[in-house]
Amino acid sequence: MATLDNLSKNYSTLIQEIESGQIKIPQFQRNFVWEKRQSAQLLDSMLKGYPIGTFIFWRTDEELRAVRNVGNIPLPMQGKNEYVNYVLDGQQRITSFFAAIKGTQIVRDEKRLDDFSSIYVDLTAEADKEIVTIDLTDRNPSFCIKVNELMTGDFTLLLQRMTQMSPELHPKVNEYRNLLTGYQFNIILLKNASISVATEVFTRLNVGGKALSLFEIMVAKTYLAPDLAYPSTVGFDLAVQYEQLLAELRPAQYDTLAPATVLQAVSMLAVKGCTRKQILEIDKHKFIETWPRMVRSLKLSVDFLRDYGVTVSELLPYNALLVPLCYFFDRHPMRPDGEMLRRIEDYFWRCSLGTRYSSAVENKLLSDVEKIDKILVNEQPRYEWSVDISPDAITRDGWFSASRSYIKAILCLLAKQHPRSFKTNLEVRIDNAWLSKSTSKNYHHFFPKAFLHKNTPEFDAWRANHIANITIVDDYLNKNDIRTKAPAGYIADFSTANAYMNQTLETHLIGNQEEFGITDNDYERFFAARVQRISNCLNALLIQQTTDNQIQVEALEEDEEIETLED
Numbered sequence: 001m002a003t004l005d006n007l008s009k010n011y012s013t014l015i016q017e018i019e020s021g022q023i024k025i026p027q028f029q030r031n032f033v034w035e036k037r038q039s040a041q042l043l044d045s046m047l048k049g050y051p052i053g054t055f056i057f058w059r060t061d062e063e064l065r066a067v068r069n070v071g072n073i074p075l076p077m078q079g080k081n082e083y084v085n086y087v088l089d090g091q092q093r094i095t096s097f098f099a100a101i102k103g104t105q106i107v108r109d110e111k112r113l114d115d116f117s118s119i120y121v122d123l124t125a126e127a128d129k130e131i132v133t134i135d136l137t138d139r140n141p142s143f144c145i146k147v148n149e150l151m152t153g154d155f156t157l158l159l160q161r162m163t164q165m166s167p168e169l170h171p172k173v174n175e176y177r178n179l180l181t182g183y184q185f186n187i188i189l190l191k192n193a194s195i196s197v198a199t200e201v202f203t204r205l206n207v208g209g210k211a212l213s214l215f216e217i218m219v220a221k222t223y224l225a226p227d228l229a230y231p232s233t234v235g236f237d238l239a240v241q242y243e244q245l246l247a248e249l250r251p252a253q254y255d256t257l258a259p260a261t262v263l264q265a266v267s268m269l270a271v272k273g274c275t276r277k278q279i280l281e282i283d284k285h286k287f288i289e290t291w292p293r294m295v296r297s298l299k300l301s302v303d304f305l306r307d308y309g310v311t312v313s314e315l316l317p318y319n320a321l322l323v324p325l326c327y328f329f330d331r332h333p334m335r336p337d338g339e340m341l342r343r344i345e346d347y348f349w350r351c352s353l354g355t356r357y358s359s360a361v362e363n364k365l366l367s368d369v370e371k372i373d374k375i376l377v378n379e380q381p382r383y384e385w386s387v388d389i390s391p392d393a394i395t396r397d398g399w400f401s402a403s404r405s406y407i408k409a410i411l412c413l414l415a416k417q418h419p420r421s422f423k424t425n426l427e428v429r430i431d432n433a434w435l436s437k438s439t440s441k442n443y444h445h446f447f448p449k450a451f452l453h454k455n456t457p458e459f460d461a462w463r464a465n466h467i468a469n470i471t472i473v474d475d476y477l478n479k480n481d482i483r484t485k486a487p488a489g490y491i492a493d494f495s496t497a498n499a500y501m502n503q504t505l506e507t508h509l510i511g512n513q514e515e516f517g518i519t520d521n522d523y524e525r526f527f528a529a530r531v532q533r534i535s536n537c538l539n540a541l542l543i544q545q546t547t548d549n550q551i552q553v554e555a556l557e558e559d560e561e562i563e564t565l566e567d
Contacts, residue, residue, distance in 0.1 A: 001192060002191065002192050002193035002194075002197050003190075003192055004188055004190060004191075005189040006187070006188055006189075007186075007187040007189055008186060008187065009185045009187055010181070010182065010183070010184055011180055011182065011183055011185075012181060014094075014185055015098070015101070017085065018070050018094075019075060020075075020076060021075045021076035021077060021084070022083070022084060022085055023084070023085045023087065023094070024069060024070065024075070024085070024086055025069070025070060025086070025087050025091055025095070026058075026064050026087070026088075026220060027064060027219065027220050027223075028199060028202065028212050028220050029087065029202075031108075032091065032092065032095045032106065033092065034092045034095070034096050035114070036114060036116060036118070036119060036134045038092075038096065039096035039097070039099065039100050039116065039119060040100075040119050040132045040133055040134050041132070042093055042097060043096075043100055043119065043121075043132040043147060043180075044131050044132040046097075046179070046180060046183050047121070047131050047132060047176055047179050047180065048127070048131070049179070051186075052185075053090065053093065053186075054089075054090070054186040054187065054188055055087065055089065055090035055093070055094060055185060055186065055187050055188070056087075056089035056090060056187075056188045056190065056205065057088065057187060057188070057189050057190065058086045058088050058190045058193060058198040058201070059083055059086075059189050059191045060083065060084065060086065060193070061083050062195060062221070063224065063225060064086065064220040064221070070087075070094060070095055070098045073098075073104055077225065085189070086198070088190065088198060088201055088202045088205060089202070089205045099116040100119045100147045101147060101148060101151045102116075102148060103116060103146065103147070103148030103149075104116055104117070116148075117146055117148050118134060119132060119133075119134055119146065119147045120132070120133055120136060120139075120144040120145065120146055120147070121144065121145050121146075121150055121176055122139055123144065123145060123169045123172040123173065123176070124140070124169070124172075131176075132147065143169065145173065150173065150176060150177055150180075151177065151180060151181075194280070195217060195221045196217065196280040199212050199216075199217050199220075213259070214260065214276055214280070215242075215259035215263060217280065218279065218280075219238045219239045221280070221284060222236060222238045222284050222288060223237060224236040224237075224288060236291070241291060242262060245262070245295060245298075248299075249302060252302055252303075252306060253312040253313060253314075254302045254306075254312070254313040255313070256313045256314060256319075257319055257322070258319055261320060261322055261323065262298075263279050264323045264362070265294050265297075265298060265322065265323050266279075266282075267279045267282060268323050268324075268326065268327050268365065268369060269290050269294055269297070269326070269327065269330050270282050270286055270290040271286075272366070272369065273366055274362050274365055274366070275362045276362070294330075296330075296333075297326045297327070297329040297330035298322065300333060301328075304325065304335065305325070308345075309412065309415050309416030309417070310412050311415060312430055315408060315411055315412050315415055315430070316408065316412075317351070317352040317405035317406075317409045317412070318352070318356070318405055320357040320361050320365060321351055321352070321357070323369075324347070324368045324369055324371075324372050325344075327369050328344065328372050331376055332376055339378060340375060340378060342543060343375045343380060343381070343543065344375060345541055346541070346542055346543040347368070347371065347372070347375065347381070349387070349409065349538065349542055350383055350385070350387055350542065352405060352406075352408070352409035352412065353387045353389060353409045353538070354386070354387045355405055355406060356385065358405065367384075371383070382545070383545060389539060389542070390535060391528075391531045391535045394410075394467070394468070394531050394534055394535055395466075395531055398410070398466050398467040398531070399462050399465060399466055399467075400465045400466055400467050400470055402443070407467055410467050410534060411467075413509075413534065413538060413541075414470070414471070414508065414509065415430060415472060417506075417507045417508065418507060419471065419472045419507045420504045421473065421474055421498075421504070422473065422482075422490070422491065422494045422498065422501070422505075423481060423494045423497060423498060424497070424498065425498050425501075425503070425504050428442070428472055428473055429474060442472050442474070443470055443471075443472065444470070444471050444472070444473040444482060445465070445470060445471075446469055446470070446487060446510070446526070447464065447469055447486075447487055447523045447526065448482065448483065448484045448485065449461075449464045449465060450483075450484040451484050451485070451486055452464045452523060454484075455486075455521075456523070463527070464523075467534075468526075468527050468530045468531045468534065469523075469530075471508045471510075472508070481493075481494075487518050488518055488519055488520070491513065491518055509530060509533045509534060509537060510533070511533065515529060516529045517529065
């Protein structure tokens, strides 16, 4: 059970704990942003005996990732099983105070250097005026002393500095030095708390700030420093490992995976669950031990998807699909074939077309992993959701948006055909950078929208911008050769250079040109024929279950009922 202690620390105790490495800034803290003027105001308040607020520390023996030392000054590392007080609230104040006392230089993010040694105490300032300042304009430098000179432990240096000023100021030097060394700092110490509790406290204290992500917390929690006594041993840094994983996936164009997906995959392999609570409770060493397994099985999953036709990660309907696949390949590192392959295919399309992970992802992942367990022993799982891939359903739900999981699923179907260029019959290059939005270069309306608008102005815009009208082409062809031309025209033009046009069209799930209405520029015929072709292909990939048939039967019966009423 977490407990809170109210403490008071004096100057020498606080400085000693900072310098010995007992007080540190955790990695999840935001950067130090106070300017020197704010630091001067803090010290001015201390000299006047004003309260400067309470510091909140989290006392733990957990070793956190790349902790920042107070004031960016290199300090001793935490020893094994040694307690450290991590600053949850008061980073700006404690850093300002320590940097001024030590006269350190702090490098900002923009590489600007702030010299905190240039903060002065004006020994002649009246008590109700500004005593600590960074601006010596209109002040006599001989009557001012730097804070770090005032507080230095080198008595000889301080004595030398005092001999340079009027003797009547010497009492002020002693007075201000004693005021700072005698200042009592109020501390609240959070003890016996997990990192999830500590970061929750941190988030609540920083009202208006951005809440820490689960990944940021796990980066801190799973950090393991290399053992300097054994140079051959390596530590673990989740942030570095994640970036390395993305770099390794980049050539395969699967480097858009979110950190949350990676955490879910590790957790599923480690504890067969991936709720936030389960992820946070994974033992650090178990997480580190599981990481290589996750990387290996994730790469096998990516290889499987790429060979299957999902050649880039932007086509994936859900990143979460990689979690069950990762689980599968962790337990079955060989490529599936036969009935096992059919069942994995069936699972992929059911999740993708059934908008499986649109909500309650964590609970559904656990349920789906149980289905993967059945596939692993060559049993057919039973799915609690149905999929309607009838032509009517595709017509109704097929309005084109590259961000919709349903549309991405059909784009996966199109990519699975390895579409070829209408002009050259060479396979189209599909690129992540071209697939993030509906206006991207790889997406081409077979009947250009401008053509349809010009020739059939009464035509509904949504029907023109429909997945049935989308083909995947290379960007040059899209921008330079097709533009707003009628399909009969540009297909005829390309046919002079491409002797395999009919085969090329088949790779886009487009059949006989006359039957598909291309030769007559008949969009209604094209639309109906392509929707039917997409439906047929999806039906071939799914293992039908009763609920699938029922939903399509009900849809047909509903249509017949409407027709009867109209008659």
